[in-house]
Amino acid sequence: MKKRLLTLAVASALAMPFAAQGEVKVKISEDTGITLGFRLQTFYLHNDDDVVAPSDENEFLVRRARLRLKGDVTKYFSAFLQTEFADDNLRDPNQSGLSGGGVRMIDAFITVKPWEFFQINAGELMSPASRQNTTSSGAMMAWDRPLQQNKTLTWGTRSVGSLQTRTLGFTNAGLKGDVDVRDLGVTLFGFYPFSDLVSGKYYVGVYQGSDQTFEDSKRYTARLQVNLFDTEPGYYNNSTYFGKKKTIAVGAAYDMQDDVAQEAVTGAGVDYRWYSVDAFLDYPLGPGSLTLEGAYNNLDLDGAGVLVNSATNAPLSATSAKQAEGDGFYVETGYFIPALGGLPGGWQPWFLYEKWDAGLEAGSYDAFRAGLTYVWRGHDANIKFGYEKIDPKAAGLPDIDTFGVGFFMNY
Numbered sequence: 001m002k003k004r005l006l007t008l009a010v011a012s013a014l015a016m017p018f019a020a021q022g023e024v025k026v027k028i029s030e031d032t033g034i035t036l037g038f039r040l041q042t043f044y045l046h047n048d049d050d051v052v053a054p055s056d057e058n059e060f061l062v063r064r065a066r067l068r069l070k071g072d073v074t075k076y077f078s079a080f081l082q083t084e085f086a087d088d089n090l091r092d093p094n095q096s097g098l099s100g101g102g103v104r105m106i107d108a109f110i111t112v113k114p115w116e117f118f119q120i121n122a123g124e125l126m127s128p129a130s131r132q133n134t135t136s137s138g139a140m141m142a143w144d145r146p147l148q149q150n151k152t153l154t155w156g157t158r159s160v161g162s163l164q165t166r167t168l169g170f171t172n173a174g175l176k177g178d179v180d181v182r183d184l185g186v187t188l189f190g191f192y193p194f195s196d197l198v199s200g201k202y203y204v205g206v207y208q209g210s211d212q213t214f215e216d217s218k219r220y221t222a223r224l225q226v227n228l229f230d231t232e233p234g235y236y237n238n239s240t241y242f243g244k245k246k247t248i249a250v251g252a253a254y255d256m257q258d259d260v261a262q263e264a265v266t267g268a269g270v271d272y273r274w275y276s277v278d279a280f281l282d283y284p285l286g287p288g289s290l291t292l293e294g295a296y297n298n299l300d301l302d303g304a305g306v307l308v309n310s311a312t313n314a315p316l317s318a319t320s321a322k323q324a325e326g327d328g329f330y331v332e333t334g335y336f337i338p339a340l341g342g343l344p345g346g347w348q349p350w351f352l353y354e355k356w357d358a359g360l361e362a363g364s365y366d367a368f369r370a371g372l373t374y375v376w377r378g379h380d381a382n383i384k385f386g387y388e389k390i391d392p393k394a395a396g397l398p399d400i401d402t403f404g405v406g407f408f409m410n411y
Contacts, residue, residue, distance in 0.1 A: 023035050023036065023037045023411070024036040024037065024411075031072065031073075031074050031075040032072055032073060032074070033071075033072045034069065034070070034071050034072075035068075035069070035070040035071075035072075036067075036068070036069060037067075037068040037410070037411055038065075038066060038067050038068065038409075038410075038411050039064055039065070039066040039068070039137070039138045039409070039410050039411075040062075040064065040065050040066075040407075040408075040409045041062070041063040041064040041065075041406060041407070041408050041409070042060070042061070042062050042063065042406070042407050043060070043061045043062075043063050043163070043165070043404050043405070043406045043407075044058075044059075044060055044061075044404065044405045044406075045058070045059050045060075045061060045162065045163060045165065045402060045403070045404045046058055046402065046403045046404070047059065047162055047166075047402055048398070048399075048400050048401045048402065050398045050400075051398060051400050052162075052166075061165060062085055063144075063164075063165065063406070064084065064085075064137060064138075065084065065085035066082055066083060066084045066085070066106070067082070067083045068080070068081070068082045069081045069082075076112060076113055076114050077110070077111070077112055077113075078110070078111045078113070079108075079109070079110050079111070080107055080108075080109055080111065081105065081107060081108050082105070082106055082107035082108075083103050083104065083105055083106065084103065084104055084106045085102075085103060105124070106124070106179075106181070106182060107123075107124060107125060107126075107182065108123045108124045109121050109122055109123030109124060109125040110122050110123055115190075116190065116191050116192065116233070117190035117191060117192045118188070118190050119188070119189045119190060120186065120187075120188060120189075121186065121187045121189060121235070122185075122186045122187075123184070124179055124182050124183070124184055125182055125183070125185075125187060126181070126182055126183075126236075127152075127153075127154065127182075127183045127185070127187070127205055127207055127219070127221045127255065128187065128189075128203035128205065128221055128222075128223040128253060129152040129153070129221050129223070129253050129255040129274055129276065130149065130152065130223075130253050130274075130276040130278065130295065130297065131225070131237060131249075131251050131253075131276070131278040131280065131293070131295060132145050132146065132149040132239075132278075132295070133149070133152060133253075134203070134223070134235065134236055134237055135236060135237045135238065135239050136236040136237070136238065136379075138379055138408070138410040139236075139237075139238035139239060139240070139379045140239050141239040141240040141291060141293075141332060141334050141348070141350050141373075142239070142332040142334070142350045142351070142352035142369050142371070142386075143163050143164070143350075143352075143369060143371055143384055143386040143388075143404070143406065144163060144164035145160075145164060146295075146330040146332070146352060146354050147159040147160055147161055147164075147168070147330075147354060147356075147365075147367050147390070148297055148328050148330060148354055148356050150167075151171075151274070151297060151299045151324070152255060152274055153175060153177065153183075153209060153210060153219060153255060153257060153260070153272055153274065154175075154176060154177035154179070154180060154181060154182065154183045154207075154209070154210075155180075155181055156172065156173075156174070156175065156176055156180070157172070157173040157174070157175040157272075157299065157301070157321075157324050157325075158171050158172035158173065158174075158324065159171040159172075159356060159365070161367065161388065161390050161400055161402070162388070162400065162402045163369070163386055163388050163402050163404045163406075168365070168390070168392075168400075169317075169318070169319060170319060170323065170362060170363055170392060170394060170397065171319070171323070171324055171356070171358075171363050171365070172317050172319050172324060173301060173307060173316065173317055173319060173320075173321045173323075173324035173325070174307060174315070174316030174317030174319070175210050175212065175260055175261060175272070175307065175316060176210070176211065176212075176316075177207075177208060177209060177210055177211055178208050178211045183207035183208060183209065183219065184207060184208040185205055185206050185207030185208055185218075185219070186205060186206055186207075187203055187204070187205035187221075188202075188203070188204045188205065189201070189202070189203050189235055190202055191231070191233045191234075193231060197228060197229065198226065198227070198228060199226070199227045199231040199232075199233070200224070200225060200226045200227070201224075201225050201232070201233070202222075202223070202224050202225075203221070203222065203223040203224075203235075203253075204221075204222050205220070205221045205222070206218050206219070206220055206221075207219040207220075207221065209257040209260065210257060210260040210261060210272070212260065212261040212262075212307070212308075212309045212310060212311075212316060213257075213259055213260055213261070213310065214259035214260070214261060214262045214269035214270070214310045215258070215259040215269065217257055217258045217259050217260075218257065219255070219256070219257040219272075220255075220256055220257070221253065221254070221255045221256075222253065222254050223251060223252070223253035223254075224251060224252055224253075225249055225250070225251035226249065226250055226251070227247050227248065227249045228247065228248040228249075229245075229246045229247050229248060230245040230246050230247040231247070232245075232247060232249060237249075237280070238379065239291070239293060239332070240282060240291040240334055240336065240348065240350075241282045241289070241291070242289065242336045242338075242346070242348070242375055242378050242379075243284060243288060243289035243336050243338060244378075245282050246282065246283055246284055247280075247281070247282050247283075248279075248280070248281050248283070249278075249279070249280040249281075250277075250278070250279050250280075251276075251277070251278045251279075251280075252275075252276065252277045252278070253274075253275070253276045253278075254273075254274070254275055254276075255272075255273070255274035255275075255276075256271070256272060256273050256274070257271070257272045258271050258272075259271065260272040260307075261307040261308065261309065261310065261316060262307065262308050262309070262310040262313075263302075263304045263305055263306075263307065263308075263321075264305055264306040264307065264308045264315065265305055265306075268304075269310075270301055270302045270304045270307060270321060271300075271301075271302055272300070272301060273298075273299070273300040274297070274298070274299055274300075275297070275298040276295055276296070276297045276298075277295065277296050278293070278294065278295035278296075279292075279293070279294055279295070280292070280293045281293070285335075287337065287338070288335055288336045288337045288338060288346070289335070289336045290333070290334075290335055291332075291333060291334045291335070291336070291350075292331075292332075292333045293331070293332050293333075294329065294330060294331035294332070295329060295330060296327070296328075296329045297327065297328055297329065297330075298326075298327040299324070299325045299326060299327070300325055301321035301322070301324065301325040302321070303321070303322045303325070304320070304321035304322060305320045305321065305322065306318070306319075306320050306321070307321050319363070322358070322359070322360070322363075323358055323360065323362050323363035324358070324363060325358065325359075325363075326356060326357050326358035326359050326363065326364070327356075327357060328354060328355050328356035328357060329354065329355060330352065330353065330354035330355075331352070331353055331354070332350065332351065332352040332353075332369075333350065333351055334348045334349065334350035334351070334373075335348065335349060335350075336348045336375065343374075344376060344377075345374065345375040345376045345377060345378075345382075346375045347372065347373065347374060347375065348372070348373040348375055349370075349371070349372050349373075350369075350370070350371055350372070350373065351368070351369070351370050352367075352368060352369040352370075353366075353367070353368045354366070354367050354368070355367075361393040361394045361395065362393075362394045363394075364392070364393040364394070365390055365391060365392045365393060366390075366391045366393075367388065367389065367390040367391065368388070368389055369386055369387065369388045369389075370386070370387055371384055371385050371386035371387060372384070372385050373385075379408070379410055380409065380410045380411065381408070381409050381410075382408050383405070383406070383407055383408070384404075384405070384406045384408060385404075385405055386403070386404050386405075386406070387401075387402070387403050387404075388400075388401070388402045388404075389401050
């Protein structure tokens with residue numbers, strides 16, 4: 001009987017109109033309930049025919065298709081699951097009769113939350129290696145994350161261009177984890193309001209890290225963030241709040257793992273170190289709201305050459321680690337203009353510039369994006385128009401131009 005009631009409750013909730021937060025909440029008892037949601041991002045891209053195959057010059061993509069489920073079991077105990085659409089090639093290289101795409105689990109963690117300033121998250125989850133690592137993929141401003149954001153460990157120690165859809169091979173050291181992007185481990189997280197003006201949050205975590213390790217070492221990550229004015233109390237931030245917040249934030253993160261892989265020539269273990277310092281502003285200005293974000297990032301891979309898997313001796317990438325490491329920065333800004341032209345929502349022009357210096361021309365690049373977002377209802381429903389240009393510094397590598405139209409929805 002209870003199963004039937006729960007099934008009816010879930011079905012009824014799915015039939016309800018969109019919730020204000022883009023979620024469906026089913027309350028079962030005072031402390032028990034289920035929250036359902038989804039995320040869908042679909043793109044049309046026009047790619048530079050100098051760097052892609054003719055068949056990929058114009059393409060349609062599903063960038064993210066996710067189902068989210070949060071279960072509150074008690075007041076202090078909850079679980080979160082998130083799945084994502086994956087291309088069939090990830091599951092069946094021979095395409096033997098499968099239709100549509102495959103689905104994989106990308107988040108699976110338990111939260112124990114006795115207090116706001118002391119929360120334990122354990123399982124498959126995002127490590128807090130930077131502000132962008134802890135910014136929701138459903139709440140981006142400049143189309144998606146900066147190219148150099150993927151330099152962190154389980155994101156591949158690489159840069160990703162073509163509006164965050166194609167790895168730049170000349171930047172890629174090839175490191176990865178047991179689960180890509182996320183990691184397996186435990187994060188201690190807490191938020192605390194010191195006053196009406198100042199608040200802060202911290203992250204400290206230990207994770208499985210690289211799965212090509214020279215030794216059985218673990219990954220350690222720490223991040224600290226301080227906000228003035230409005231708070232950002234959750235584990236994840238937004239990269240713009242469309243005028244809903246007035247906040248200034250500064251943060252810093254450190255990410256490390258010893259002996260993440262083996263150097264091909266010397267056979268020595270290679271250590272991974274990542275440092276990040278960031279700043280963020282979302283502030284009412286004139287008829288709208290100004291958003292500004294920037295960060296300095298540094299990746300150290302011991303100046304190594306090509307990395308290999310210590311168990312199989314197979315190269316992780318054709319690109320050397322010293323070509324992937326280095327330092328860089330990005331800055332992005334946008335201005336939200338509400339209710340322009342009598343349409344619902346508003347408009348947000350935005351701009352991103354970034355630079356990565358590998359210490360040699362190979363691996364170094366400049367990049368910028370510019371675009372316009374029609375904001376139908378915040379991050380829950382918007383359309384983005386974007387252009388990206390990448391200027392590799394190595395001789396003989398052409399500039400890379402990409403134009404895109406993206407449809408973004410959260411519920």
